[in-house]
Amino acid sequence: MNNYTLVIHGGAGNIHPGMMDAALEKEYQLALQTALNKGYQVLEQKGTALDAVAAAIVALENNPLFNAGKGSVFTKKGLHEMDACIMNGADLQTGAVAGVRNIQNPILLAKEVMLHSGHVLLSGNGASEFAMSRGFAFMPDDYFYNKERYDQWVDIRDTDFYQLDHKDDNLKGTAPNPDYKFGTVGAVACDHQGHIAAGTSTGGMTNKRFGRIGDSPIVGAGTYANDATCAISCTGHGEYFLRAVVAHDIACLIEYKGLSLKAACEVVVLDKLKKMGGEGGLIAVNAAGDYEFCFNSAGMYRAVKSSKGEELVAYYGQASK
């Protein structure tokens, strides 16, 4: 039986010791541990990597601490527009949604797109019509209300600023303030059969407009899985991850250049992305059950659990395990 491993993230950014009090740290600890257990349970019960990824992400989407699902930020118009993608490494099947509203778990809608739409990427109101046709429930706007997110938005809604999920942190155009975090969530898994999968879900940027889509729902950029190489889920300043086709680039460095999982992640995140000015990080796993965390920001909410007995929940630190 293959080693099995689940890795999750809840966003990267300027996450450093001292930014959270003990109570908040405990909340994140519990949230990550809960999502980790939900996904790992699937793997223990000989479920698929795809189902483990979905289970872990559903738990993260249901927790208002993270900028995905219930905790999604407000757009310029005071709405919640969410993006998600899931990919199966065994057959390269994938499904994604962009700019969907009122869906409790966008990752499950992405999986539905993969399994039942004949398409890869559905967007906006059209994606909602698909959800309706497949019997998905719609949550009222109130479900996504969160005082902290609302206050973040009220501060800047009358400006052209948009903001990366953190009160002090405004961006305008391409001039980022270095003090922010990205609340996107994601999971990658390797199951007992040696198949891998990846998923990512996000509410995007506070005060975003113009139907902006980031890297999360884009196959090859924010999310990618191929049994032959790796499964990747990214979090960061999406525009850079799109331009660098980050997740697929790591897969190609492994497949065509023979790099290890660790070396490939480091080349892309610590060298290429950094030179472009792209901040963020990612989680990775391969079909042997090896895993990596890699980020060029101060920290990343992250956790791993494996059949080899590895178990870790962490936030700060060097990108090292």
Place this chain on the structure above:
Amino acid sequence: MNNYTLVIHGGAGNIHPGMMDAALEKEYQLALQTALNKGYQVLEQKGTALDAVAAAIVALENNPLFNAGKGSVFTKKGLHEMDACIMNGADLQTGAVAGVRNIQNPILLAKEVMLHSGHVLLSGNGASEFAMSRGFAFMPDDYFYNKERYDQWVDIRDTDFYQLDHKDDNLKGTAPNPDYKFGTVGAVACDHQGHIAAGTSTGGMTNKRFGRIGDSPIVGAGTYANDATCAISCTGHGEYFLRAVVAHDIACLIEYKGLSLKAACEVVVLDKLKKMGGEGGLIAVNAAGDYEFCFNSAGMYRAVKSSKGEELVAYYGQASK
């Protein structure tokens, strides 16, 4: 001074001798030659690859023969929802729009996104608001009316079928009928400074719904440019091109495995895509001004003109030049 080259396509598919009468063949010849001249003129006058690509695609978008801009197909709701992407190989800057309506030249809106939005990909009504804020004119729905496209749509609008730009050719779910063509347009160019660029524009599939987005506006899938490797524009059954991250895969085979432009295109289009069941083709250029056509369908509307004196307009045939 570097060699300069412009390559364009007007879609791949089951394009074979006998499908067009002499008059229609002449129309395509003229349309391709006109777009080729528009773009090549930019290169001759020492303009950039980016501007040459945009000029050629504008000409193709303005011609109702192709499924992009004016000739875009009808969606399930009887609308025209267009996708486009442009990318600059010198700095990996890129812009794209998905599901935009009433825009005469989506490729120019994609360029505007690249230059003035701070984002990479804008979608739906939000992208229209961006267009409005940048002073773009909106064309009435009538501008996009075309009897042939309308009849194609009327035939299937009450069904769950969608269709790839050709009357006899229905798809449902993932079961393609082999007898169709893809009317997407695209261009790649290398300029006298040795910089390259790529662009793609499409109306998608007749009777499409659910806000479906294909590979055309997705960086790395349908469109990609990097001076270090190649510029690529694809046309085909988009879902396969998305899953295979086609354009970026070719770039990686060149960069990491040392393949030639020709060999890299052939590995991806004639081997990998074909094994997945993905039909279509692409055009490619590199910073030396070398070019390739490559397709696994019966034909592809295509043309090339270069400072080395190469000039060709073709539709049928083997993928060879």
